[in-house]
Amino acid sequence: MHFPRVLITTYHHAFLVKGGGEYEIFSIADTLKQQGFIVDIYGPYSRSLDDYDVVLHFSVHGGGLELLEKIKEANIPIVLWPNLWVRDGDIAAPDLINSYLSLADAIIFKSLAEKNNFSKSFKLPIEKCRDITLSVDDSYLIQAPPDLFKTLYGLEKYAIWFGVIEKNKNQLQAVKVLREKGIKIVLVGTARSKSYLQNCLDAGGDDILVIPNLPYKSEIVRSALQGALFYIEVGYEPAGISAIEAGLSGCKLVLSDSEWSREHFGDNAFYADPHSEESLSEAVDRVLMSNVQQKTIDESLKRFCLPHAIEPLVDILQSLTR
Missing domain, CATH: 3.40.50.2000 (Glycogen Phosphorylase B;)
Structure with a gap:
């Protein structure tokens, strides 16, 4: 060859x-x-x-x-x-x-x-x-120590989002909606704008944790995804690899409703209009009430491995x- x-x-x-x-x-x-x-x-x-x-x-x-x-x-x-x-x-x-x-x-x-x-x-x-x-690396299919991330950061119930923190990604809206519901959000990523990051911190209060980075493909990342209530990414552009990795890890998904999201996840995600706090709030309610087992999502996403x-x-x- x-x-x-x-x-x-x-x-x-x-x-x-x-x-x-x-x-x-x-x-x-x-x-x-x-x-x-x-x-x-x-x-x-x-x-x-x-x-x-x-x-x-x-x-x-x-x-x-x-x-x-x-x-x-x-x-x-x-x-x-x-x-x-x-x-x-x-x-x-x-x-x-x-x-x-x-x-x-x-x-x-x-x-x-x-x-x-x-x-x-x-x-x-x-x-x-x-x-x-x-x-996407197939290591996300491997089970991590279940309480590794929660113990390290002193967490119980939380939603998680991986990616650069910036206005275009729309983290601030998610922070506001989740705080109203008493759900802690963990943002893993660096910020392009210190002022936007500060806006997120101010809006989140005690219900936000920002971690600048975690080792890529590591046990701690897999533990963080596998232990989350759900993965959320509701930016103004497609979510990309992080959402696939989350799905492979067994996370329920709350994503922006778009042609890209529907192409990759079909009916196996909970969708929200990123321009609407009401729509996002409803999507979070649906994912919390859902008893869907994510193994079907794991199988459908293996084509990306x-x-x-x-x-x-x-x-x-x-x-x-x-």
């Missing part, structure tokens, strides 16, 4: 605040290595450009275009992973993103919802489009370097 040498790139300040996307880069790199690829993430310790067969670029954020232009000049194939959700027709830099699209040899999307959303705003060259799937889920990406990387 042919294993091309892969360089993963992204915009230059991506790792200043690590969120789901950045951890996804690490996970993809590790999984490709396990499949036999030579993979580096661009930085001071990556090799010279001519040592790679293909470049996988993550995001269309400003700050990466000049790098891709240099890569294109070197005649190295570029696989573009936009990882962009356009909200309410808000296109910050259409010319920039169209430049990314023109440089790419292949453009990959993790869901039909993501592709549909993207194509409404940009001139997407269909002949370059490729479909892959979300890829590594290493099987990485196969479409492997095929794309190989096809551009034969």
Whole structure:
């Protein structure tokens, strides 16, 4: 089997605040290595450009275009992973993103919802489009010590949310709704805005716990998910990998009602309109009253588990370097 040498790139300040996307880069790199690829993430310790067969670029954020232009000049194939959700027709830099699209040899999307959303705003060259799937570590299927997280943080009943804390994610609304119901919320993630984080802390009072980070794929993370009343993520854009990991761990799910959520979870989640506190309150009431066993969700989400889920990406990387 042919294993091309892969360089993963992204915009230059991506790792200043690590969120789901950045951890996804690490996970993809590790999984490709396990499949036999030579993979580096661009930085001071990556090799010279001519040592790679293909470049996988993550995001269309400003700050990466000049790098891709240099890569294109070197005649190295570029696989573009936009990882962009356009909200309410808000296109910050259409010319920039169209430049990314023109440089790419292949453009990959993790869901039909993501592709549909993207194509409404940009001139997407269909002949370059490729479909892959979300890829999640299968360790989330493993049972963790049940009281590990609760004992460590002195918790009993709580809801949990993993991800960068920022206005677009909408944690503040969840904090307010859950406090009214006397439910503690645990936010695991760093904040892009100190003022937004402080707003969440002020609104949550004694019913909020913020943990800047937990070791990725660790027992403590699995224990935190498995011990929660439910996992909540009701932002203005798709939830992503954290919700899949929560579902695999056996969590009941409260998510934003969207094409993306319905595509991935069907009827196996409780949905809320992220613009409505009333809708979120009703969704929380429904999940608390539910006696649904999450094993059916575990089974339906196994299609996202590594290493099987990485196969479409492997095929794309190989096809551009034969």
